[in-house]
Amino acid sequence: PKGDPTVHVFHRRGNRRDKNIRPLNLAGHVGFDSLPDQLVNKSICQGFCFNILCIGETGIGKSTLMDTLFNTNFENFESSHFEPQVKLRAQTYDLQESNVRLRLTVVNTVGFGDQMNKQESYQPVVDYIDRQFESYLQEELKIKRSLHNYHDSRVHACLYFISPSGHSLKSLDLVTMKKLDSKVNIIPVIAKADTISKSELHKFKIKIMSELVSNGVQIYQFPIDDETVAKVNTSMNGHLPFAVVGSTEEVMLGTKMVKARQYPWGIVQVENESHCDFMKLREMLICVNMEDLREQTHTRHYELYRRCKLEEMGFKDTDPECKPVSLQETYEAKRQEFLLELQRREDEMRQMFVQRVKEKEAELKEAERELQSRFEQLKRLHADEKATLEDKKKALEDDQVSFSKRRAAAQLLQGQSLTANGKKDKDRKK
């Protein structure tokens, strides 16, 4: 009770580091027992975030179950069976209960299990989960960041809906869950459980769990380290996977209206624990382990993602001599490396350019030379022709001159002969 100074000596377990830390007894009420309240109050003011991913075939009852779980009517779209590939649809809602505000994001798969070739069906889901981690990581790595204001979109819980075949898991189920078990807390549920009889259900559950174990699939275990919840969690761990029935319709039973599905042969009551495990699911998912699911996502799944991502990029905690290397130093080194590489490429390009210019220049010079020699040749030809023509012209001119000379001589001769003939004529007349 508050106000009672604890008198018992406190023994600190573990941490050898804390050897020299003395436990002290308090002589009166100090008041730091209000610390959890102070912390919780801050969270209440900020509000909480919870993100659920539902994976299951079209029509298996994902949306109905969410509606039933949260006693509300989320906006639902009926999906077709003809989606060419798996998509995810995320919707966010603000809910409030007494003074707790919850920002709930429900992500549903669309078209899961509908394709002929389901080999890549899991990929969009994995990508979505990774994208949320990446987004958080980016924020964390910023210089000016605001993590305490960050809207956490990382998936805290993944409900995997198993078809109520009554036999065993499908290979799609195993493959998908195997890909997801190190990225998200998986809680498998058997959907539309009212189609299986009780005895078949029992066998079905056992078969499913053994298949999961033999395939090495790590589903989420309700934590048993806290004594207050260890008992109920251990018992619930034994009821997995939860066989659920969802319904938002109400049926009159006796004097009350209950959520149920009405069949000609009877009424399946959603909240009746002997009819299905719905209440168990709600208890575990929300009332007991919601905070643990969030914590596991952050401290385990996210850390794993972060570690892998940074290692992939070449960062290490220790260098080859096993001395601790700071992320920053590695980063600086990489940056330098990168800049050097850029420089090198730039030099290379420049050299190549110079080379090409030289080549082109040589080419052009060659062409010019060729052109020049041809020109010379033509010039010579031309000169020869010209000379020949000059000669011909000269010859022609000579001919002309001698011709005109002869003509002149001929004309003269003709004139003389005419005058001589005229004299002769004159002489005869006399």
Next chain:
Amino acid sequence: MSDIVPPEVKPKPAIPANTGPLVPPTSAIPVPVGSHSTAQSASGGSTLLGYIGIDTIIEQMRKKTMKAGFDFNIMVVGHSGLGKSTLLNTLFKSQVSRRNAGWPRDEKIPKTVEIKSVSHVIEEGGVKMKLTVVDTPGFGDQINNDNCWEPISKYINEQFEKFLKEEVNITRKKRIPDTRVHCCIYFIPPTGHSLRQLDIEFMKRLSHSVNIIPVIAKADTMTIEERQEFKQRVRKELETSGVEFYPQKEFDDDMEDKSDNDKIRETMPFAVVGSDKEYQVNGKRVLGRKTAWGIVEVENSNHCEFAKLRDFLIRSHLQDLKEVTHNIHYETYRAKRLNENGGLHPISSNGTQESNL
């Protein structure tokens, strides 16, 4: 690539607000109703038909934090003889100051400012706290006190550096050990006149890297009127010098926060008296100082403001001190540090490093 329909933040569609009987919260947290500007469950927001159990997350969270335990690191600064150790012992009702942790009381005043820290684990009401007290002997004791804040500033930055190094590791601890100084109590000597240059210089320089809570030490040397005048003068001087002591105006979350904190800021610096001795007064055993003219009762609010300091520091703002240190002072240090070396820029998701230039 999968196609994502962008998440729509929708108020819950209007199903008739027949909320049914909402089971009242199981925890007894004195949360003022309508503490935030958003509406309560009955109007606006989203209403749920029937109880689901979302509010149990409060209990879940509380259990987890209690299991993990808390760390708190408090530093005391002031020249020797001002009653720093006694005040801490009085605050935490046990011998937490280094004087009693097996360290001999210093015969000689150290030549430079030293930093000495000692840790204890205390438990109350199921809440475990590892309290680390950082003492600064030698502060203000020299003839020449130039730059005597430097070792203190260096220590504070070293703790930030330690935390940053851990945070930046590839494989990091589940819980990074927190040695960062969450709160620094600065002891103002009760001269009755005004602040000394040393006081102003120290607080001005350090208020940007740590939460400073100034207190007037040994307040029983002043009368109530003298005390009030002194306080007013001190507050005025702090304001004109631009010293932002905790709770800083710029970090008030909302109007309610602001009005609560304004009230506190107006009574600061608290005039305190410390004592670990008990006396009988009016049939009760109280902590006090016995003088020839009467017994000064430490927890009597007519005598001094110790109780106010305790309530403020421990019972209402302890967690906030840690959060301001983590969300603001540490982030400022980190940003500065990362900018120095070209920094860690956001990494593009396709793995290339183009954006890192």
